[in-house]
Amino acid sequence: MTARTADIEDQPAAWASVRGGIGDRIFSGAALAAGLTILAALAGVFIFLLAKGATGFSKPAEVYGPHAESFLGYVFPLLVGTFTVSIIALVIAVPLAFGIALVISHYAPKWLSTPVAFVIDLLAAVPSVVYGLWGAFYLAKKLVPMHEWLHDTFGSWPVLGALFGEPNAAGKSWLTVGIVLAIMILPIITAITREVFSRTPRLNEEAALALGATRWEMIRMTVFPYSRSGMVSAVMLGLGRALGETMAVAMVLSVGFGLSWNIIATSSPTSIAANIALKYAERSADLLSVLVATGLVLFLLTFLVNFTARWIIGRSERRMAR
Amino acid sequence: MTATVEEIQERAHTPLVMPRLPRVAPAIVGGIALALALLLVVLGMGVVGSAVVGVIAYLVALPLWSLFIEGRRGATDRMMTGLIWATFFVAVVPLVSLLWRVVSKGAGRIDGTFLSYSFFKTQIDQPVGIYHAIIGTLLITLGAAVISVPVGVMAAIYLVEYGKKNKLAKAITFLVDVMTGIPSIVAGLFAFALFTLLFGPAYVSGIGGSVALSLLMIPIVVRATEEMLMLVPDDLREASYALGTPKWKTIVRIVLPTALGGILTGITLAISRVIGETAPLLLIASATDRTNMNLFDGAMTTLPVLIYGQNVRGDAPAEAIAWGAAFILIIIVVVLNLLARIVGKIFAPKKG
Secondary structure, eight states: OOHHHHHHHHSSSSSHHHOOOHHHHHHHHHHHHHHHHHHHHHHHHHHHHOOOOOOOOOOOOOOGGOOOOHHHHHHHHHHHHHHHHHHHHHHHHHHHHHHHIIIIIISSHHHHHHHHHHHHHHHHSHHHHHHHHHHHIIIITHHHHHHHHHHHHHHTTTTTGTTSSSSOOOOOOOOOOOHHHHHHHHHHHHHHHHHHHTTOOOOHHHHHHHHTHHHHHHHIIIIIHHHHHHHHHHHHHHHHHHHHHOOHHHOOOOBBOOOOOOOOOOHHHHHHHHHHHHHGGGHHHHHHHHHHHHHHHHHHHHHHHHHHHHHHHHHHHHHHOO | OHHHHHOOOOHHHSSSOOOOTTHHHHHHHHHHHHOOOOHHHHTTHHHHHHHHHHHHHHHHHHHHHHHHOOOOOHHHHHHHHHHHHHHHHHHHHHHHHHHHHHHHGGGGGGGGHHHHHHHSSTTTOOOSSSSSHHHHHHHHHHHHHHHHHHHHHHHHHHIIIOOOHHHHHHHHHHHHHTTTTHHHHHHHHHHHHHHHHHHHOOOHHHHHHHHHHHHHHHHHHHHHHHHHHSSSSSHHHHHHTTTOHHHHIIIIIIHHHHHHHHHHHHHHHHHHHTTTTHHHHHHHTOOOOOOOOOTTTOOOOHHHHHHHHHHEEEEEEEHHHHHHHHHHHHHHHHHHHHHHHHHHEEEEEEOO
């Protein structure tokens, strides 16, 4: 009790400590420092990749290996590989993710929607290397008949035929990688679309139902228009994930340098990320700087995609708040 | 005048409600489709193929029936309902297949020696195990948590308690969101570039892996903590200020304990997210056959990197080890997820 009184007497103006005590200044300074650390880390990624990889953009021709002579020639097939598998993944994952998001937000009764959401979150919890293992040792084999069927059925068609040329006998093609990636990006697209779907104003939905709309018509007329920008950015976030995914691609794809339209081919270029994982072990200084340079390209690419996606979400949130 | 009477009579025949299929219609059609699929299996068609045929049969038959009774709009609605539910089951198939595969292939490989020996053989007939990788995974992830938890939680405190609505806080919030999308391999390259520039080109260590993982973990911790802090009612803060408590003490004694359950849950989930990362560790922590207990010196194997290494080797014993390690990894992730829920329950603020 006496100590208490002494404390108070030590600080004649008690309110002063509320506003600007020493403890407060230290604590707020530490909090600010932590916030700035995050900005510094993000800038650091760019700076250090640039410092390490700057020389990788212009090495003598032999560094870029037997199949290319310049950095552009080296990175272009990898970019094609990266984008092809990502687009295949998106084509498969987006309709599924939107459907699942609708199940969770509008179709499933309440007692069922929580376990459904849990199952999809479980997909996100599985480590990527396990997906790679499953894709390489199991799924690829299972997809061999599908590869043959695709080639036999569509191989002779005029335009579509170009996509389904000579199939890979082990099933380790862009298509298989795309399917594995699709499963991996499903959770993030589902999570974001289900959020925006469930934010549709209840009154709009009930108005549509009251006018005699069926459930699907209600969703088409009220839910989709309201969540369009959220759906777009969810797709872009999924794209960002797919572009940067390393292990599943590195473990499943049989790598080659044959650039073609054939998505079930035996030797397709791999993705940037997987290429780094496959080549880093050589540890020659020249090649490493080239790999870091391709990593910088990947970083800027995914940064741009994610930045745009988040910007679209942020803008639509402001509009909704108004 | 007569025309009107006829009209009225006509109208009397149109029912007030649209004709609907009986409530059990989807169940009936579903049952028939299931029977068809089972029949195809019995006749010798593949399970996957018959399932696809069954689903398609359902998606065609129910809308057709509906088309004759309920009209075009009802039929479209029935078809979309079927399709949307089908998406969920399509997504469940790979998950079940993957988990089944990991459990059936991996569980058999697990025994005492598998968990307590490393790859490093001191005798020719010594059994191999994944002890070194389990130690590596735990140490590197612990390192990542030690770096990211203080930074992440303090940054979230800045965003919610100090930086309310100012430009810097908005920029940080936005960039944290963007950061969640950084590819893991880029995080690895960052750690690799940082440490090799500082300590020479041949540098490998576990702590480098921790730095790379914390780059991936910090945004998750910040988001989880931020959300929890925002849930703390302002009344609590104001009551504390009114008693003359300094702001920092209010945060430490009032705000953080109230949000503790959610924050711990978020941290645990963040750990479970990064514990399975492979690519960054491949670059900076590398791999070794020995058990390395020192986070700051020498190569360190983690479970995911070990799985990748076995996949590269590709022979039958290597595959068995890979599945066994994958099983352990999945168990760790599942336990962490369960732990997150339990921790959230225990530390939830008392109600009433």
